Amino acid sequence: MSTPVLVINSGSSSLKYQVVDADDGGALAVGLVERIGGSGHGRLTHTVDGEKHRSDVAVPDHAAAMAAMADAFEQHGPDLAAAGLVAVGHRVVQGGARFGHSVRVDEAALEIIEELSALAPLHNPANAAGIRVAMDTFPDLPHVAVFDTAFHLTMPEVAHTYAIDRQVAADHRIRRYGFHGTSHAYVSRQAAELLGKPLEETNVIVLHLGNGASACAVRAGVSVDTSMGLTPLEGLVMGTRSGDIDPAVVFHLARTAGMDIDAIDDLLNKRSGVLGLSGSQDMRDLVDAVEAGDADAQLALEVYCYRVRKYVGSYLAVLGRVDAIVFTAGIGENADEVRELSLRGLESLGIEVDGEANRARSKEPRDIATAASRVRVLVIPTNEELEIARDAVRVTGS
Incomplete structure (x- = not known):
């Protein structure tokens, strides 16, 4: 059985992507678009079956980067239409205290992600831009936002509270959020398996x-x-x-x-x-x-x-x-x-x-x-x- 998912990590100047089989963990293709929004040409690297395909691409914005990614799949494979993609998963850096788990993306979720940009000004705007473009590119697939911070919302209050004026902290959403949550979640489960x-x-x-x-x-x-x-x-x-x-x-x-x-x-x-x-x-x-x-x-x-x-x-x-x-x-x-x-x-x-x-x-x-x-x-x-x-x-x- 195969359950392929297109995973996208949209940064301010780069777009990382991977087609992952959620069942066996295999990567059908891995890619990176660099220098988005730069004055010169960007760079695309698309790897499939162990072979790297590199090209210079014009990527003034995330829409152009997504188009370059789609073109790479069309030229070098795998064929996304035939791959049987079941979803698109998006890495989002900051979910604040609003998202304690991954969510299916709709306009309301996107607006909250954009609202949280004050907490991650270098990341959330780019994450949201990538999601919007991906939803236009793959309109028939469900899109899911997976937050770096979500795993850590289980921290007790004593661990996530900073000792500053309570009202100032509340007004400006100041607390410990933590990051790398997807990695910590994955690795801690793998550790339990290894320990038996x-x-x-x-x-x-x-x-x-x-x-x-x-x-x-x-x-x-x-x-x-x-x-x-x-x-x-x-x-x-x-x-x-x-x-x-x-x-x-x-x-x-x-x-x-x-x-x-x-x-x-x-x-x-x-x-x-x-x-x-x-x-x-x-x-x-x-x-x-x-x-x-x-x-x-x-x-x-x-x-x-x-x-x-x-x-x-x-x-x-x-x-x-x-x-x-x-x-x-x-x-x-x-x-x-x-x-x-x-x-x-x-x-x-x-x-x-x-x-x-x-x-x-x-x-x-x-x-x-x-x-x-x-x-x-x-x-x-x-x-x-x-x-x-x-x-x-x-x-x-x-």
Whole structure:
């Protein structure tokens, strides 16, 4: 049986797409349209049956990007008309407190997504634009919005509340929302399967470590705390984001450096993190620089992993009992140095990494803890597109 879903992630300057079989997780085609709205030509990469097809395309807006995507399917396959698509699933970054689950898109849902743009000004407008264009392109298919924040709306009030004036928080919808929810949801279920335990009896700490990074405490399949907050800036050190920082740094820079809000925003979101400390935001380059004896790179790696270790410790306290620490996403799945350094010194807490197992390369879900470790240490590849596809099937009853 095959249940293909077209999964779309519409960003401000890019359009990612994938045709995913919601039953077996296979990808029938994967594509990316880049440089939407740029002054020059955009770039389309369409991969099917392992073969990449690249072309320059004119993409002044998302409608043109969607047309380029449809043309790529027509030229290189698979034939969408014959593929039997059952739905279109859309990634939406911010669902606020309005969406605690995925929803079938109608005009009312779209208006709420657009209304929430104040909470995600770089993402929600582009997400909504992509959905509108896709609904015009595929008018006979149901469209489903899957929200990054939805998984975290289960957090208790004590975890999502910031200690600021209650009325100000209410007026401006200030609270912890968290992100990477589709990844945390998918990986926590996969972890329970790998452990051979029912999801409702499994407690895990998921570390989604990519250019953006977040930690999540998951009790019985439910998010009870996460490191990202009102925006993706809070929490772990990331590729270009600072993560946790004293809020007074903003006031200090305004007063002493004469920086305005936009400049400080740019600093903390685009020129900080690993990039700000070392000059490179790619973890592979950072590790190479460490091996070459670069002191700045060494400090950046240690700061990155120290922050991860702090969150692991705090979520051990939150959960009380933890069955596994789970690494996922590009860095979490591939950087054995980060996994080892992040959990170093936690043996007294029952966390022991097997060095040989950790260094072994594999694309499969695996356990890299020692036999004696009370807490298992898992590496599980994430699959947000499959999670979106399955949610789309669930919501539409396809």
